[in-house]
Amino acid sequence: MAVCVAVIGKDNSPLYIGGIGNDTSTDNELSRQWLVHTALDALEERLATTNSNNATASANAARTDLRDLYLGLLYSTDTHKIYGYVTNTKIKLVLVTSSTSPSGSNIRDAEVRTALRRLHALYADAICNPFHLPGDQIISQKFDRQVKSLMVNNV
């Protein structure tokens, strides 16, 4: 199941990091930040290859795949799997799932893709909040609640 969800801004500043579960390695803010932070390098590497491949005009099928906003599994550790998604506006969405829990070992790619797309929809709603300034942390409790229910129900 999903243990942590993060929204990272254009300049790699954390806009929102939320997590659930009683797993000791993810129940505090610091370890969540650490988990997400380790994913950023992999994310940027993935983006860089996307751009260079487009420049050299690689095979058509490959290109359509690379233009997908969902970047798939970034990498996995012994205990967690980290998935990434980058919007057109360079906002990075990261989802961390636990691979040790009984349901965690057989997470399908399509499920994670759906969850991240729904997270993107929630984010688009959250920044239309007139009390939110672009680039600031998202402190809306409504967004927090919706993300937590997404994590419980979707993945």
Add this chain to the structure above:
Amino acid sequence: MADDIVFELLHSEIINYALEPKSTNGSKEVDLSVVEYIGFAAGYKIMERLTREWPRFKDELDTMKFICTDFWTCIYKKQIDNLRTNHQGVYVLQDNAFRFLTNFSNGHQYLEYAPRYVAYTCGLIRGGLANLCINSIVTAEVQSMPSCKFHIHVQRT
């Protein structure tokens, strides 16, 4: 249509409100920066929503095509009629029947007031591009209403 006219009326009232002579300084200079900023904020926020179902943009020109088609359709119910570029960061978008101008003029009458009605849109384009990580300066040019040209100068660092 009723829902369209509400947006147009709100837009023209915002302009009237922004141009209301301030009693404090008493200057007669027309200050449209407020209207431009409202456009910027709206463009910035709407872009996140509009590009949600869109694949990643290949390059700058691809982004501009998006502005001309989907972005414009969403706001003005029509597409840009002509897009030109020098491939060095200057883009000219021409709209032959700009929605905010079609209502009140067809020719040269009220031409001196036209800049007020394009400021919001300049901000809208600038805000949308800023959210897509393209810094730009957007200016507008109205020669004969209701057609209007928007010049986008992309600022490269």
